[in-house]
Structures are given as structure tokens and as C-alpha cells.
Amino acid sequence: MTKTIAILGSGFSSLAASCYLAQQGNQVTIYEKNPTIGGRARQFKKDGFTFDMGPSWYWMPDVFERFFQDFNKKPSDYYELIKLNPAYRVYFGINDFISICDNLEDIKSAFEAIEKGSAVKLQKFIDQAKSNYDIAIKDLVYRPGVSPLELVTPQTALKLNQFFSSVSADIRKEFKNEKLIQILEFPVLFLGAKPTKTPSFYNFMNYADFGLGTWHPKTGMHDVVKAMEKLALELGVTIKTNSPVERIIVENKSAIGILINGEIIKADIIVSGADYQHTETLLEKEHRAYSEKYWESRVFAPSSLLFFVGFNKKIENISHHALFFDVDFNQHAADIYDNPKWPKEPLFYANFPSKTDTTAAPDGMESGFFLIPLAPGIEDTPALRFLYFEKIIARFEQLTQQSIKNNIIFKESFCKNDFVTDYNAYKGNAYGMANTLLQTAFLRPKLKSKKVRNLYFTGQLTVPGPGVPPALISGKLTAELIQKSLRS
Template sequence: MKKTIIIIGSGFSALAASCYLAQQGNSVTIYEKNETIGGRARQFKKDGFTFDMGPSWYWMPDVFERFFNDFNKKPSDYYELIKLNPAYRVYFGVEDFISICDNLEAIQTTFETIETGSSKKLAAFIKEAKSNYDIAIKDLVYRPGVSPLELITPQTALKLNQFFSTVSRDVRKNFKNERLIQILEFPVLFLGAKPTKTPSFYNFMNYADFGLGTWHPKTGMFDVVRGIEKLALELGVTIKTNSVIEKIVVTNKITTGVLIDGKHIQADIVLSGADYHHTETLLDKPHRSYSEAYWESRTFAPSSLLFFVGFDKKIENTTHHNLFFDVDFNQHAIDIYDQPKWPEAPLFYANFPSKTDETAAPKGMESAFFLIPLAPGIKDTEALREEYFEKIITRFEQITQQKIKNNIIFKKSFCKNDFVADYNAYKGNAYGMANTLLQTAFLRPKLKSKKVKNLFFTGQLTVPGPGVPPALISGKLVAELIHKSIRS
């Protein structure tokens, strides 16, 4: 039976869900509060420069392929992919960096030159990571988090011990060189938690990194947003921007639609791809599934301080993705998770998309964005932003041995207050809720409201978790739940 479905937000999970729901034959309309679609994956343009405002790493290409295959399509029908080589570079000091190549054999060679015997250990480590990847990404993450029994399979039974160890412990058991350890611990940061708090099973992220490689859509991650939007429109989805949801209307514990500009827009089903906590504030208190105390008790992934910068010259001694680990990795993690504050010496990430995409900047110039992970909920002021830009740009100049401050044409900052204003993000988080052991699968906020019939959720605060591939999967999972509810 055809249903009228309203989707709140137009991030990856909402766009993905819209495609599946329209494919089922429903009438689907997306309402987006901002001027443009994409949620955190919006695009920013200025003076001939183009920036992805959010996700910039294209990992797990098989998940994107599986998504488009569900509609008898391929990613290449909508955008072109480039495999990066090097995938990224990690800086530890002046003229001290490690480049990660685009294939495991070359990465093993790099490891061996740094720590004798590590190439064989890396091969075994990645083999185990691939086994976990095959279990997790090809199976477990496509389960809706309804029951703990979803996690119990013959395959996971053999991996049970990995849920009681940590990624950090396993990495340090196999490798001694601190630089190699930090490189192997880095991928789980995408899950929003410290390596010392992330179960060993999640080392499948290392296979996503070393085994599958780092890709880049030809003109940026917004290519993927545009691709899924095109697919959604082909399937009959309607998208309306500049539409702020004021309230989710509930009658007799059943949602009947939403309020926009004081007008009741009726629907049989409401699905929110917006921030989960914010969405529940659109409900009267008796209809909320989770209390403020619940949200306060959760471990959230970091917020971020971002700078989008246009340079009037090419930047040297860098690649597309660059990680600056020249300061204490563990102390920065403490400043995010354990004792939330602005870090004294922050790690940071620098992305130069114009190294790969010549349309990202005018000829002879460079587009860049810099990112500092921060604790969610901390104080955010223009003065602090400027102080930290000066910190990282000074270190960048020292480490890459070049002067660039005087070559800045413009810069735009984006931090906690902007995440709250633009995305209604709880405490200004950038990546959702961390995937710790007690916040995995069925222990995450549910896709289906426990209090209101025909109200559903999708995105990084629910199943399966943070990241673009999980967002696509989340859209599929919630669409399947909605389909079941329609048929029952």
C-alpha cells in the first residue's frame, strides 16, 4: 500500500532512505532546513574555490557499490572515482613523514623499512582485519539493531574474545614502533572513539584503509551527494530546501505529519535523518524515547574546528590527505574524551583537494581545509578559532618547510557553534555517537520510535554508526523497517 512519507533532513542517510522508500512505491518528500542538500556533506564555494564541508575520505567503495546495485545502478553511472596514491601522508616532524601507498604490498615494504619483521606481522594483521570486515560490513551492519541476537552468528562466536580486547592493545602487541602504531590506530578514529576504548573487532577499519584503499570522487565528495540526489529524483522523490520543521505532530501516539511555518503537512510516516536528540525535542516530552540524562550519559564522537582556506599559490611538500601527528596523540585524546578542553597541542588534518581536482581552485592556486578534532560541548569563540589557526598554520609551515601565511586569500572557519546552528548537532558533535562496546548495534538509539507509531530515525546517532558508508546502510535499514511496518 502506497504511503505518504516525510523525511526530515537531506544528509546521506536521509537521501539513501528516500531512494529505497520511493522504490517501494511510496510518495516521499524530503524537507531540508538549509538552502542546499547534503547535511554535513554540503559544499562551499567562494572566489573560484570549492570545498567539501564535511566528509572528505571515500572509504569502503564496496558499500557504495552495494547501495547503487540495489537500484540496478553503479557508482560510475553518477560519478567518477580516482584511487589516491599515496592514499595519505602522516607527518611526525620536520622531514619526518610516512606515505601510505595505494596497495598492501607497498605498505608492507614501507613498514619493513621502519621496523624489521613488521611486514609479515602486518600481512597477518590485515588478514584478520579482512575476516572481520567480511563479517561486519558484508553482514552484521546490515542488521537493524533490534535484538542482541543479531550479533550472534557462527562467525562472531569465533571472534568473541575480540569484543573484550581493544584495537590499541592488539596493535601494540604486534608492533613496537610508535609511528607505525599511530598509523594503525588512526582508522578507528572514524568510529568516534579512542583506540584504547574500541573493541579489537573494529580493526576491520584497517582493512578498509590498507586493503581497499582511499578514493576520491573526481570533483569532491559532493559528487556522491549529487549522484544520490539524481537517483532519488529519478525514483520520484520530492526535495524541498529552506524548510524548517517546527514540530512533529502526534495524535493518539501516532504521528500525522510535521509543522512547517505553522502549517500541518500531513503524512502517514515521518522519518528523521536530522540529529536524533534534536528530533526528539520536536516532540512533546511524553513522546520522547530518550531523556536528557540519557543523552548526557552517552559518549559522543568529537566536534571539529574546520578552516576552509584559499591560497594564491600551490602548496609544496604535501599530498591530498595529510595527518599531522607531530604532537602527543594520547594527550589530545584525553583532551577530547576524558578531560574535555581545548588541546594545548592539537593533532590536525590538512586536505588539499586541488592536488587531485583541478576544478577545486583557480589555476596556480590551492584549496585547502584544516581540521582539529575537539571535545563536543566546549566553549567556542572567534578568538579561540584564530588562536588555533595560528597554532596549526605555524606548525604546518615548520614541518613542510615553506611560508604560506601571506598567501592566504581568504579563510572561513566552522566549529561547534556552527554544527549546532546549521545541523542542530547535539553539543556540536561532528560525527555522531562513538562506536564503543556499550554503544554498538542494539545498544544504540533505535531506528523506530518506542513511543510514537510511524515515527522512525536514521543517521549517525542510530544504527550502525558514524561515517558515510554506515549512513547509507542506515538509510537502507530504516527503509526495510518501514516497509515491514506498512505490510503488517
């Protein structure tokens, strides 16, 4: 029987859920509070420059392929992918950087040149990471987090010890050079926690990095949003922007509709891809499954200070993706997770999409995206944003041996306060809830409300976790739970 389904938000998980639910034959409408769709993956354009506002790394291409395959499509039906070489570059000092190439053999050679014997160790490490990837990404993450038994398989039983050790501990057993250690610890930062707090099993992220490579949709990550929007519309989904949901209406412990701009819109089922904590504030207190105390006790992934910068010249000595690890990695991590404060000397990431995509900037110019990870809930002021831009640009100029500050046409910033305003993000988090041992699978907030019938959730604060590929999977899991409930 066809059901009327209202979806809150238009990020990756909402778009994915809408496609699956429409494919099931339901009447699906997405309601987005902002003027454009994509959630954190919105696009920003100014003076001929184009920027992805959020996700900029295209990893785990197989997850995207599996998503489109579910609709007898493939990514290439909608967008072109370019494999980046180098995938990224990591800067440790002046004329001191390591380029991560697009294949494991070249990466092993780079490691061996720095630490003798590390090539063999890296192959062994990546082989184990691939084994974990095959278990996690091809199987476990496609389970809805309903029961702890979902994690019990013959394969995971053999890897039980990996849930009680950390990624950092395992890496440091094998590698001694601090630069190589930081490169290997970097991928798990996408999961939102310190490498010392991330279970060893999550080293599958290293296979995603070195094994599968770093890709770029031809004109940016928003290509994926546009592809999913097109697919959703082809399946009959309706998308309404400028539609902030003010309240979820509950009668007899069942969600029956939403309130938007003072108008009640009835629905048989409601799915929220908006921030989970915010969504529950749209309910009366007795209908909320998680208290403020619960949210306060969770480990959240970082917020970020972002800068979108237009340059009137081409930038030299830089790759599409670049990480600046020329300061204390562990101190910055402590400033995020242990003693939240603005880091004195921040690590930062720079992304120059115009190195790959000629449409990202006018001819002869460059578009630059800079990101500093920060503790969620931190103070955010114009003065602090200015100070930290000055810090990172000075270091960027020094490390890449060039002057660029006087070539800035414009810069726009986006930080904790904007994450709260634009996305209703809890404490202004950028990546959701961290995937620590006690926040994995069935220990994460549930896809299905425990207190309100016909109310479901999807996205980075629920199962399976943060990141774009998990968001696609989350949408599928929620749609499957709804389909199962409709059959029963």
C-alpha cells in the same frame, strides 16, 4: 498501498532512505532546513574555490557499489572515482613523514623499513581485519539493531574475545614503533572513540584503509550527494529546502504530520535523518524515548574546528590527505574524551583537494581544508578559532618547509557553534555517537520510535553508526523496517 512519507534532513542517510522508500512505491518528500542539500556533506564555494564542508574520505567503495546496485545502477553512472596514491601522508616532524601507498605490498615495505619484522606482522593483522570486514560490513551492519541475537552468528562466536579487547591493545602486542602504532590506530578514530576504548573487532577499519584504499570522487565528496539526489529524483522523490521542521505532530501516540513555517503537513510516516536528540525535542516530553540524562551519559564522537582556506599559489611537499601527528597523540585524545578542553598542542588533518581535482581552485592556486578534532560541547569563540589557526599554520609551515601564511586569500571557519546552528547537532558533535562496546548495534538509539507509531530515525546517532558508508546502510535499514511494518 502507497504511503505519504516525510523525511527530515537531506544528509546521506535521508537521501538513501528516500530512494529505498520511493522504490517501494511510496510518495516521499525530503524537508531540509538549509538552502542546499547534503547535511554535513554540503559544499562551500568562494572566489573560484570549492570545498567539501564535511566528509572528505571515500572509504569502503563496496558499500557505495552495493547501494547503487540496489537500484540497478553503479557509482560510475553518476561520478568518476580516482584512487589516491599516496592515500595519505602522516607527518611526525621536519622531513619525518610516512606515505601510505595505494597497495598493501608497498605499505608493508614502508613498515619494514621502520621496524624489522613488521611486514609479516602487518600482513597477519590485515588478514584478520579483512576477516572482520567480511563479517561486519558484508553482513552485521545490514541488521537493524532490534535484538542482541543479530550479533550471534557462527562467525562472531569465533571472534567473541575481540569484543572484550581493544584495537589499541591488539596493535601494541604486535608493533613497538610508536609511529606505526599511531598509523594503525588512526582509522578507528572515524568511529568516534579512542583506540583504547574501541573493541578489537573494529580493526576491520584497517582493512578499509590498507586493503581497499582511499578514493576521491573526481570533483569531491559532494559528487556522491548529487548522485543520490539525481537517483532520488529519478525515483520520484520531492526535495524541499529552506524547510525547517518546527514540530512533529502526534495524535493518539501516532505521528501524523510535521509543522514547517507555521504550516501543518500531513504524512502517514515520518523519518528523521536529522540529529536524533534534536528530533525528539520536536515531540512533547511524553513522546520522547530518550531523556536528556540518557544523551548526557552517551559517549559522543568529537566536534571539530574546520578552516576552508584559499591560497594564491600551489602548496609544496604535501599530499591530497595529510595527518599531522607531530605532537602527543594520547594527550590530544585525553583532551577530547577524558578531560574535555581545548588541546594545548592539537593534532590536525589537512586536505588539499586541488591536488587531485583541478576544479577545486583557480589555476596556479590551492584549496586547503584543515580540521582539528575537539571535545563536543566545548567553548567556541572567534578568539579561540584565530589562536588555533595560528598554531596549526605555524606548524604546517615548519613541517612542510615552506611559507604559506602570506599566500592566504581568505579563510572561513566552522566549529562547534556552527554544527549546532546548521545541523542541530547535540553538543556540536561532528560525527555522531561513538561506536564503543556499549554503544554498538542493539545498544544504540533505535531506528523505530519506542513511543510513537509511524515515527522512524536514520543516521549517525542510530544504527549502524558514524561515517558515510554506515549512513547509506542506515537509510536502507530504516526503509526495510518501514516496509516490514506496512506488510504486517
